[in-house]
Amino acid sequence: MHAIGIDIGGTKIAGAVVDELGGIVRRNRRPSPAGDGERIVETVAEMIEELAGDEPVIAAGVAAAGFVDSAQSTVYYAPNLDWRNEPLRERLEARLGLPIVVDNDANAAGWAEFRFGAGRLVSDMCMLTIGTGVGGAIVSGDRLFRGGFGSGGELGHLRLVPDGLPCGCGQRGCIEQYGSGRALLRIAGGIADEEAAGIGRALAAARAERPLDGESVGALIQAGDPGALEALGRLGRNLGEACATLSAVLDPQRFVFGGGVSIAGELLLAPIREAFAAHLPARGFHPEPDFVIAEFVNDAGIVGAADLARVWVAERA
Template sequence: MHAIGIDIGGTKIAGAVVDDLGAIVRSARVPTPTDASALEDAVVAMIGELSDSGPVDAVGVAAAGFIDAAQSTVYYAPNIDWRNEPLREKLERRAGRPVVIENDANAAGWAEFRFGAGRLVSDMVMLTIGTGVGGAVVSNDRLFRGGFGIGAELGHLRLVPDGLACGCGRRGCLEQYGSGRALLRIAGEIADGGGIGEALATARSERGGLDGHVVGALIGSGDPGAMAALERLGRWLGEAAASMSAVLDPQRFVFGGGVSVAGEALLEPIRAAYLEHLPARGYRPEPDFVIAELVNDAGVVGAADLARVWVEEHA
């Protein structure tokens, strides 16, 4: 069975025809329109283009936001003017085939569980460390969505009481301490302090600011200031993961997103902080910590596979 997966990002819409083993057969990409109506048109056009390659049984569409449990309505999308949007109904009417809607982090997590770093376990947590922190939970081989469909928003777990303000309206969320944006803030603080922050300060002065490419390059070169920033970020993530284990007890934590390219340099402080904060340490099994494998393809692969699963379950 072939299915189409479409991942709506902030700057681009990525799409692919995916087979039942998670292999991409054909792909497409277009810029993301800013207007919601034009965006819907672009998704419909991409479905038509990808359908030309052969029979397609279903379409999965992944987007950032709160999606209902029926994988149908977008309750709220932070970057698109969708509020209680019946997106599934609209796309099915225009595309003429079954469509399911899914949160983008859920889609990426499902792809890793089925075809990537989460293979061979039944219970997995994925954290996507990008501009924010996305989350996905697989429990007993099933994607966890919660009673209303908007569960596993792990980036909005409260980590620091009365901490930094978050875009969700609360304070102290993990997203403010464990994201790519947080890494840049921490790197800036280290640059302000001098000493090991000298290279960060120099790069900031030369470029007019720090961005992910600059900090990533300094991490890659082993710069002590950049490594200290990554270590602090990893410790926040490890502390949060320990709290997640108290509730979810996963066999494996998978870390994806742009910051995950740091690999073992990111995982080492995560593991250390996790063990420090793990309840009943030494008297319980401990999970694996791994880097995601599918990288930029996870969203489209996961969306397509979730659509395929939906069709099979509702046949």
């Protein structure tokens, strides 16, 4: 029952053979030729061949950032991979003779958490990945939600602030502009400008040495710096408000937070819970979800992609 999972990132392509319990049996990785869509297809095919070796595998799943159709076959649009209506499953199956499933990378990561990680004890879960942007995955009634055309669950583009900051999706005010790692750096920079008031002093000092980045802000958060903690608090409150809106629609039992910013743990979850409670409609008249940090880190996309491929084959057996 082994399956192969491939996670296509901006700088690397990672892959592994995964067992039915989500365990990594064997892994591989290569640099990602992100600007060359054709070469990416070749690299993925070569990695699947290498990982399979002489060992029988049931299928392979491929996770990529972008819009994937509901048949888990064609990548409509992948902004960082130069793919437009790329028939990825068809091309890989023709070469490999192996069942292939294609899905969005956030969906794959969310599925890994639902099956084997922080969401494994619930039937309805919502995951937000807080990295450079904000990704999302929704599990409803034990099934991954994809929408009618396959591109549902793009939670980072929920409108949080009407006519707010411009977003790369072409709209304004998306949660990605207020709840991402990039947003954290922008908020921290604004607090650094408040150096005269004292709270931004350490952030301003760090910025004087080099531009603020995730490492420098993260170190100040872990050190308990008031300015950095305020930046994280503002970010968390933005996410909590978005979760209240999502809860009114999806009613999940659990919110799971992954991505680089999630390493802040309870320091991130506390302001999320606070803002959620303040903005949840009809609070106190129905059960409320819990909020947890994802258990998988770098392997979520790989494990989720492999298991989605395994499920796809099993449902068609």
